[in-house]
Amino acid sequence: MPPASVIHAFTVLAAAALLLLLRPTGSTRLRLVGAVLGIGAFTGILAQLPTFYDGQVMPGGTFFLPFALISVISAVQMITTSRPVYAALHFVLVVLASSGLLVTLGAEFLGFAVVIVYAGAILITYMFVLMLAQQAQSPDLEDERPTYDRFAREPIGGAVVAFLLLAFMNHLIFTGTGELTPGDSDPVPARLAAWERVGNMPGRVMELVVQVPECELALLPEGEALRVVPDRDGLAATVTVVLDDAPAEVRLEGELARLAIEDNIRGVGVALIEAFPVSLELAGVVLTMAMFGAVILARRQIELTEDEKREASGLPRIGHHDDPNSGEVTHG
């Protein structure tokens, strides 16, 4: 654990770097100084960290630093560029880099989901609105871009607030994470749990069983549950199936066993359904309400008079004496 003053010094350095980059009239040289300062502060803080807790090493290794630098540099570019479209494109870079980090963390499904949802759907919508709103301006010349894009609002206040928060978070990370207990790194219980999960998915098990040589015609046992009995170390399992009208035991081992238990998508799906069913329903409700909200917000507002509303619902009009339309004959 390095002294707290070192970490806070690096945080202040990072804040100064961001301030240099946010300057409205920043020259190229000042921006360069800011970039070097910022990257130095970021890697400096990373270098102070212990490299493992309780013997638990996180995956990533040499991939971490490039991805981390890409995402932080693009994030800073995103908030300092004066072109909103470039900001959106830099955000795509952040998403791509962090999806690389997700893959190294063993979350392959999320890595792809983040790219599809963020870079594919959300960012396209942002770009669409951005271009719709900007068609009147010519963004080629620096001076013709709108001032609200060229000048930061209260850069000092913003940087101070954000980096006070960062200082608190850094302090917590340096003092707190060492006290967390990492997950049980013994792989055997995890593998046995994965086999149990797979045992509840007979279709998936049969997909794998028919890939075993001479078991291409294996069938599910009729009227009873499929029995999957894993070995003691969880590296292979015995499945009881029907082969040539007789019960037979098939071994799933090697590559097929690996396919059966190391399945991130199925694992996440089962965890989602088993542990958070109500949250899943609520997420659906939130999405539906967001859709209604967006439709209501963005629809064209048509002002209807009381008479028009009554006519639309099939009621006769009410005549008002001070209303100029009241002299008209009602059609209803």
Add this chain to the structure above:
Amino acid sequence: MAEALVPEVFGQLALGHYLILSAFLFAIGLAGFVTRRNMIVMFLCTELMFQAAVIALAAFGRFHLDLSGQVMVIFVLTIAAAEAALALGLVVLLFKRQPTLDAEVWSEMRDA
């Protein structure tokens, strides 16, 4: 070969590395939200903060060897999508009233 090029401290990672990265992204997103005046870029900065939360959740999930962290990320994605739909609808609505993306145009509302 690749290991030799990277300093020893970055050859091995702990949970803190991912959390520090997440904290930096969150702070940059917050700074951007406060300093930018373009409404759409402000909402992009909130997406950046969501992204920081995603990295932290996935790292915690890996640290505890628990898939719940990844499940939480799915919910974060849901909320981000809902937020983007509503925020952009709001921006379109405001843009129809005053054809500019400058957030300060609407600062007169603060005393109303």
